[in-house]
Amino acid sequence: MKKLINDPANVVAEALAGFQAAHPDVRVDHDNRVVYRADAPRLGKVGLVSGGGSGHEPLHAGFVGAGMLDAACAGEIFTSPVPDQMVAATQLVNGGAGVLHIVKNYTGDIMNFEMAAELADDIPVESVVTNDDVAVEDSLYTAGRRGVGVTVLVEKIAGAAAEEGRSLADVAAIARRVNENGRSLGVALTSCTVPAAGRPTFELADDEMEVGIGIHGEPGRRRVPLATAAEIAGMLVEPVVADLPYERGDTVIAFLNGMGGTPLIELYLMYGEISKQLAGRGLTVARSLVGPYITSLEMAGCSLTLLRVDDELLSLWDAPVRTAALRW
Amino acid sequence: MKKLINDPANVVAEALAGFQAAHPDVRVDHDNRVVYRADAPRLGKVGLVSGGGSGHEPLHAGFVGAGMLDAACAGEIFTSPVPDQMVAATQLVNGGAGVLHIVKNYTGDIMNFEMAAELADDIPVESVVTNDDVAVEDSLYTAGRRGVGVTVLVEKIAGAAAEEGRSLADVAAIARRVNENGRSLGVALTSCTVPAAGRPTFELADDEMEVGIGIHGEPGRRRVPLATAAEIAGMLVEPVVADLPYERGDTVIAFLNGMGGTPLIELYLMYGEISKQLAGRGLTVARSLVGPYITSLEMAGCSLTLLRVDDELLSLWDAPVRTAALRW
Numbered sequence: 001m002k003k004l005i006n007d008p009a010n011v012v013a014e015a016l017a018g019f020q021a022a023h024p025d026v027r028v029d030h031d032n033r034v035v036y037r038a039d040a041p042r043l044g045k046v047g048l049v050s051g052g053g054s055g056h057e058p059l060h061a062g063f064v065g066a067g068m069l070d071a072a073c074a075g076e077i078f079t080s081p082v083p084d085q086m087v088a089a090t091q092l093v094n095g096g097a098g099v100l101h102i103v104k105n106y107t108g109d110i111m112n113f114e115m116a117a118e119l120a121d122d123i124p125v126e127s128v129v130t131n132d133d134v135a136v137e138d139s140l141y142t143a144g145r146r147g148v149g150v151t152v153l154v155e156k157i158a159g160a161a162a163e164e165g166r167s168l169a170d171v172a173a174i175a176r177r178v179n180e181n182g183r184s185l186g187v188a189l190t191s192c193t194v195p196a197a198g199r200p201t202f203e204l205a206d207d208e209m210e211v212g213i214g215i216h217g218e219p220g221r222r223r224v225p226l227a228t229a230a231e232i233a234g235m236l237v238e239p240v241v242a243d244l245p246y247e248r249g250d251t252v253i254a255f256l257n258g259m260g261g262t263p264l265i266e267l268y269l270m271y272g273e274i275s276k277q278l279a280g281r282g283l284t285v286a287r288s289l290v291g292p293y294i295t296s297l298e299m300a301g302c303s304l305t306l307l308r309v310d311d312e313l314l315s316l317w318d319a320p321v322r323t324a325a326l327r328w
Numbered sequence: 329m330k331k332l333i334n335d336p337a338n339v340v341a342e343a344l345a346g347f348q349a350a351h352p353d354v355r356v357d358h359d360n361r362v363v364y365r366a367d368a369p370r371l372g373k374v375g376l377v378s379g380g381g382s383g384h385e386p387l388h389a390g391f392v393g394a395g396m397l398d399a400a401c402a403g404e405i406f407t408s409p410v411p412d413q414m415v416a417a418t419q420l421v422n423g424g425a426g427v428l429h430i431v432k433n434y435t436g437d438i439m440n441f442e443m444a445a446e447l448a449d450d451i452p453v454e455s456v457v458t459n460d461d462v463a464v465e466d467s468l469y470t471a472g473r474r475g476v477g478v479t480v481l482v483e484k485i486a487g488a489a490a491e492e493g494r495s496l497a498d499v500a501a502i503a504r505r506v507n508e509n510g511r512s513l514g515v516a517l518t519s520c521t522v523p524a525a526g527r528p529t530f531e532l533a534d535d536e537m538e539v540g541i542g543i544h545g546e547p548g549r550r551r552v553p554l555a556t557a558a559e560i561a562g563m564l565v566e567p568v569v570a571d572l573p574y575e576r577g578d579t580v581i582a583f584l585n586g587m588g589g590t591p592l593i594e595l596y597l598m599y600g601e602i603s604k605q606l607a608g609r610g611l612t613v614a615r616s617l618v619g620p621y622i623t624s625l626e627m628a629g630c631s632l633t634l635l636r637v638d639d640e641l642l643s644l645w646d647a648p649v650r651t652a653a654l655r656w
Contacts, residue, residue: 002517002518002534002537002554002628003517003594004517004557004560004590004594004595004597004598004629004630005556005557005594005597006556006557006558006597006601007556011593011597012593014557014597014600014601015593015594015596015597015600016596017597017600018595018596018597018598018599018600018601018603018618019596019600020600021599021600021603021613021616022584022596022599022603022616022618054593055591055593057591057592057593057596058592062592077593189330189331189332190330206330209330226330228333228334228335229332229333229334229342230334232332256350260591260592261589261591261626261628262332262626263383263385263588263589263623263625263626264385264386264390264588264620264623265339265340265343265382265383265385265405265625266331266332266333266343267332267346268343268344268346268347268350268385269332269333269334269339269342269343269345269346270332270346271346271349271350272342272343272345272346272347272348272349273334273342273346275346275349275350285349288349288350290346290350292592295591295592297591297593298589298590298591298628300330300589300626301332302332327655327656328655
């Protein structure tokens with residue numbers, strides 16, 4: 001295992017210390033491993049809390065800031081945070097208008113966020129679960145579909161709605177609308193190594209890739225021989241488009257995510273292929289996002305997320321955002 | 329070789345097509361492989377042109393935009409662009425105030441940019457060469473020190489100076505001042521594979537790392553056993569600080585760069601260690617930048633760049649920038 005770490009047991013705590021040093025305008029509650037906006041709680045604004053296992057950076061801490069999340073809870077690598085962390089985050093960001101929990105659909109996360117919502121019983125909490133991964137119906141850590149790339153889009157768009165001063169019910173409705181109109185699929189060229197495990201989560205032969213990979217290296221749909229970028233684009237676009245389905249004339253945001261170990265030059269090349277195929281299917285890409293935003297440590301590969309948008313979602317996407325990882 | 333590509337011969341052209349699709353607000357001259365600002369040339373503004381081998385993304389194309397570069401020339405992977413590309417870029421961005429070439433110190437780049445400056449003889453051109461890598465004096469592709477991380481800082485700070493309407497001589501002087509006050513050193517945990525070569529540029533044993541690595545995988549200072557993040561931070565901070573030298577009381581910008589295959593969680597952890605060591609040496613970190621900005625394909629590792637700043641450089645650093653990869 002070749003990693004820039006000290007002790008595998010301290011990776012998350014030490015990474016949070018480094019995050020704090022790099023981003024002094026964001027606060028870190030180190031006891032609870034909660035990253036939160038320096039100006040939290042904002043009176044009258046719905047607070048947005050997310051979180052999950054670490055190892056997917058910049059998700060979620062990198063999305064804390066104006067126009068996006070108010071707080072993020074960091075679990076151990078690929079492991080849900082515990083309810084106490086989520087309660088602390090909920091209390092930190094509650095400005096009197098209630099708090100929205102954005103939860104990726106993994107059994108541990110769901111259970112712990114539910115418990116946290118009960119424990120924070122004096123604070124109105126709504127939860128939105130993301131489950132956009134079309135790869136598999138149930139999975140190693142999931143009942144139902146996994147929550148993956150659309151989570152980034154939910155955090156951005158719901159964050160903008162909250163910033164406008166909308167009510168908890170409205171912000172939750174927007175978040176659910178994003179999830180319902182979003183679909184994703186990923187492909188892995190290599191595995192990744194959780195520091196505490198010390199060896200790759202799974203093995204992939206030198207001439208193989210895994211289509212439908214989960215962000216923790218969970219099994220996907222199938223293993224196939226390594227293919228060209230154009231072929232891989234087809235393997236991602238076809239099932240994603242067919243699932244919702246996205247139809248000729250639809251306007252979408254296209255998000256091509258790097259899994260952590262894929263260089264940007266390959267990601268741009270892939271995006272070129274995907275963009276051609278989307279155009280060929282009569283979809284209009286109104287906005288795009290290309291880069292490593294929801295990663296799996298050093299895994300090589302990518303995932304495609306499409307989001308069907310209307311004018312309202314697009315204008316919330318375009319609204320200002322100022323976080324470590326997303327800014328405009 | 330596991331890469332998201334089609335034909336190794338077409339990687340750069342296809343990646344530029346994808347870059348164009350992802351960033352419709354930037355223009356691409358595909359014949360000349362030049363990425364340039366949509367509003368170029370800007371009358372009365374000094375034009376900033378950089379470029380070099382591809383494989384270091386987001387450098388340089390990702391830094392084209394308001395407040396930074398006006399144009400970037402993309403060579404083949406790890407290979408200098410040719411003079412014709414640089415001439416085309418120079419002509420595209422010349423708004424009558426002259427053009428600054430920002431050139432990393434590699435023999436091919438130096439020679440080709442010099443020839444381009446001669447060929448564009450009706451346009452006043454100044455060149456600034458970056459040579460901040462303290463690892464080695466001469467190198468595989470270099471007479472003198474290699475230009476690495478400080479190039480990003482030169483492009484940002486000189487870009488801000490140009491945006492203020494300063495003269496070509498002034499912008500060049502600022503760029504040189506940044507280079508003179510910047511020093512870098514990198515470490516590789518793994519090698520990287522140039523698509524056209526099809527196998528790793530160099531070999532590193534499972535328990536080894538290379539200190540002083542070049543951004544093309546050129547040999548560094550020494551190979552040492554894999555060390556902890558704290559130890560690696562020391563191996564980077566000590567030689568960088570000793571070289572300028574940076575002295576107790578100095579104010580710096582600290583830039584911790586990911587080499588392409590290193591996950592962000594490790595980069596933040598490393599930055600935490602580096603930040604402690606800089607504080608221990610009495611250096612004040614006024615600003616930091618942590619992320620993969622000048623990469624070596626999928627190489628795992630990082631590089632540290634320090635830049636000693638005064639109020640002027642700091643205010644130019646803080647000035648607005650709006651590019652694909654850097655925005656505030």
